[in-house]
Amino acid sequence: MTATGASSPDSARASVQIALELPDDVGSLTVRPLARSDAAAVTALMAGCEQHDVGTVLIEEADIVGDWQRPAFDLAAQSVGVLDEDRLVAYAEVYKGRWADAAVDPRYRGRGIGTALSRWTRRVAARDGGTLVGQPVPGDSPGERLLAALGYRTLWTSWVLELPAGTAITPQPIPQGYAVREPRDDADLRAAWTVNEDAFLEWSERPRASFEEWAATVSRRPGYEPWQLRLMVGPDDEVVGMAFVIVSSGCAYVDKLAVRRDQRGRGLARALLVDAFEVGRAHGGERSELSTDSRTGALGLYEKVGMQVTSVWRHWAADAVDGDEPDRGR
Structure with missing residues (x-):
């Protein structure tokens, strides 16, 4: 390596x-x-x-x-x-x-x-x-x-949001012909990676992550089970959205959430989010968390389902400095 x-x-x-x-x-x-x-x-x-x-x-x-x-x-x-x-x-x-x-x-x-x-x-x-x-x-x-x-x-700026334990999860209807399911094979994993990367690269300034890099923190993450990866599929069973849920210490953390651009405006993201809350709660996550940042414009979506901001983070950056160049810091 x-x-x-x-x-x-x-x-x-x-x-x-x-x-x-x-x-x-x-x-x-x-x-x-x-x-x-x-x-x-x-x-x-x-x-x-x-x-x-x-x-x-x-x-x-x-x-x-x-x-x-x-x-x-x-x-x-x-x-x-x-x-x-x-x-x-x-x-x-x-x-x-x-x-x-x-x-x-x-x-x-x-x-x-x-x-x-x-x-x-x-x-x-x-x-x-x-x-x-x-x-x-x-x-x-x-x-x-x-x-x-x-x-x-x-x-x-980034925000961590929480759906407190005991909060009622309001059902979100899924359009006719669509469904949420677990991945069945490697093709499903690769389809989820494609949807995830395509969506995040609309606003994130970084190179495209390879499938192997993505899988290292999803399907190869220690303790991974298929129920954690939620796939929204269309009438032809094609993956058009995804969410990834991590349950730890009584918290269901929605680590990833994405819907294909041509499928937006149908309530699929909100349906995936509600499904993630429900499956997380079923596996011991009494409260739910996720994070979003000012580049996505998604903060309002999460607040509409009852989530509350619990902490604020900011991304700070500086120019890379070659070893021969004087350090401008203190």
């Missing part, structure tokens, strides 16, 4: 390891690339940050494992961990030279670790052919204030 950027880097650039340079006064902290065995530690780190910053935990280990098994992600070259003895206290990763994730244990903030991680992500993005790198952070959080101070800019 090789590091893959927004445009494929040549082998010489991909082989260059980017060192994380911590401030001199952080003590005996050590740095190393992450390994797959670190998934639980990264989950615990991110959960602690989420609890501290937004008051709830959104991450689970299967999210990390699914992301790390995407074919285009090289964990050894595109991740870094900061450890205090054997305990992971900070980490960062960069996917395809554009999409970063980073977290610092609240007890270790204020020491310049976050600034060092920012510098590292910008250099990794440049190495992998990217020109812009960024990540979502909770609104009005220490992470947001740090990125603003480092010269990052906001590109869009």
Whole structure:
């Protein structure tokens, strides 16, 4: 597996390891690339940050494992961990030279670790052919204030919404000839991927994800069962819409929702959403969640079915920076 950027880097650039340079006064902290065995530690780190910053935990280990098994992600070259003895206290990763994730244990903030991680992500993005790198952070959080101070800019706003436990799920009629079912075979999975990618690429500025990348976080995600992938099919049984539901800790999270452009305006998206709530509740998800952002224009749809905004996130980004170029951050 090789590091893959927004445009494929040549082998010489991909082989260059980017060192994380911590401030001199952080003590005996050590740095190393992450390994797959670190998934639980990264989950615990991110959960602690989420609890501290937004008051709830959104991450689970299967999210990390699914992301790390995407074919285009090289964990050894595109991740870094900061450890205090054997305990992971900070980490960062960069996917395809554009999409970063980073977290610092609240007890270790204020020491310049976050600034060092920012510098590292910008250099990794440049190495992998990217020109812009960024990540979502909770609104009005220490992470947001740090990125603003480092010269990052906001590109869009995201919202996490919840349908509280006990809320009545209003049935949504499905047009005659249409139905919702589970996938039956690989052809159904590929049809769902096509609908999903076509819909999201209408507004998302990124290369098309391969089927293998998509499947890594859907049908190959740890614990996946066919009932989680909801397919809206038309009179000819062709897949025209899809939703993907993850149930964890009593919450049904609607991770993906898409309807083919030529099939919109028939109530199919709302019917899929209601179906996702119902099937999630049937499998232990008493409350339901999803996220959307300002690029989609879908916030009103979710509020109309009784969902409530529980947290606000913003995507902050900065230019990738080659190692030889002076860092413009602080």
